[in-house]
Amino acid sequence: MQEGHESKPAKRTKAVPRDAAWEAAYAAQLTDALAASVGAFAKKRASWLEGKTRRRDALLWRELLQDALEDTWTGELTWDPKEAPLDLHLKGAIRSRTTAMMKHLKRFPRVGANAPRGDLEREISDALTLERTNTPAPDLAAYAEGVVGTLTMLAAGDDEVERILECFGNGLLDRRDIVRETGMTTRTYHNARRRLMGLVERIPDNLRDEAIRAMA
Amino acid sequence: MSQFNTKTLRIYEAIAYESAVDAADRDDTLTPDELAEARRLVAATRARVLAKQRDDRATRQHHRVRPSIVAMVRAELEARLRWLFEAHPDAVFAHRDLTSMSDDDLRTALEDAEALVDRLS
Numbered sequence: 261m262q263e264g265h266e267s268k269p270a271k272r273t274k275a276v277p278r279d280a281a282w283e284a285a286y287a288a289q290l291t292d293a294l295a296a297s298v299g300a301f302a303k304k305r306a307s308w309l310e311g312k313t314r315r316r317d318a319l320l321w322r323e324l325l326q327d328a329l330e331d332t333w334t335g336e337l338t339w340d341p342k343e344a345p346l347d348l349h350l351k352g353a354i355r356s357r358t359t360a361m362m363k364h365l366k367r368f369p370r371v372g373a374n375a376p377r378g379d380l381e382r383e384i385s386d387a388l389t390l391e392r393t394n395t396p397a398p399d400l401a402a403y404a405e406g407v408v409g410t411l412t413m414l415a416a417g418d419d420e421v422e423r424i425l426e427c428f429g430n431g432l433l434d435r436r437d438i439v440r441e442t443g444m445t446t447r448t449y450h451n452a453r454r455r456l457m458g459l460v461e462r463i464p465d466n467l468r469d470e471a472i473r474a475m476a
Numbered sequence: 477m478s479q480f481n482t483k484t485l486r487i488y489e490a491i492a493y494e495s496a497v498d499a500a501d502r503d504d505t506l507t508p509d510e511l512a513e514a515r516r517l518v519a520a521t522r523a524r525v526l527a528k529q530r531d532d533r534a535t536r537q538h539h540r541v542r543p544s545i546v547a548m549v550r551a552e553l554e555a556r557l558r559w560l561f562e563a564h565p566d567a568v569f570a571h572r573d574l575t576s577m578s579d580d581d582l583r584t585a586l587e588d589a590e591a592l593v594d595r596l597s
Contacts, residue, residue: 280529308492363485405484429483
């Protein structure tokens with residue numbers, strides 16, 4: 261069951277008083293267990309952002325984690341201890357950041373997590389110009405289409421998995437929203453999700469090369 | 477090159493998220509070095525928070541506790557508090573177990589006690 265993992269993206273909304281109680285809550289939840297869980301989450305998100313290419317930024321996951329911690333401490337990201345555990349908040353922050361990076365990428369250069377957010381597109385454009393003259397840049401768009409296409413193929417015939425993918429495509433991400441939309445029971449959803457993730461594991465690592473070759 | 481259409485991106489991002497959620501639950505996602513690094517980052521942040529809390533407490537105490545009490549060492553603080561408890565057995569103090577309190581907390585407790593005695597006298 262994934263009950264504890266549905267985080268909403270970090271958002272700058274109402275001000276939360278960052279008083280002694282807030283600081284105490286923040287310090288208390290900065291544990292080794294949190295480090296392991298959020299670190300693993302960040303590493304996996306980074307790997308998907310990199311499109312499982314050989315060009316792997318070993319520092320990206322670290323930067324994602326550090327930025328989430330720093331921005332929460334400075335108040336750049338709002339965390340309300342009453343609303344969500346710190347673990348979920350940090351994962352939400354990392355998710356938001358990497359989603360924004362995915363959306364900005366049509367071709368994928370080496371992009372660090374601490375690229376100035378306002379100038380991200382300019383930096384990518386500059387990097388593309390530089391890289392185009394040197395090495396071929398990995399193509400996240402082609403990779404993503406390959407992944408989604410392969411997944412759709414593998415899921416064919418599994419009605420529940422296909423419905424989850426359809427929900428994802430329509431912007432429904434939260435388990436509760438998907439259950440409501442599809443009419444599945446929670447148990448059915450979790451079983452289907454488990455099957456879906458099993459299919460994800462079957463996507464070959466060399467899909468990138470295959471996807472690009474197929475589209476050539 | 478194909479367009480990175482919205483629906484594809486949504487599905488890709490969603491499965492990337494679910495994949496990360498599963499990875500967070502497993503023990504084998506981070507290498508031992510990476511785990512140590514993650515712990516170091518979190519511990520460093522925690523140290524900053526605790527340092528700020530200490531600074532804030534010191535500042536509050538500096539403004540709140542009279543200089544004569546700030547200057548006292550622990551033995552003097554404990555002796556004075558014991559004397560006050562004996563002199564005023566009916567008075568109610570929030571803390572009577574002095575051994576578990578830090579020096580700063582003892583100073584604050586003594587300030588509170590002296591202020592209470594001042595008001596009562």
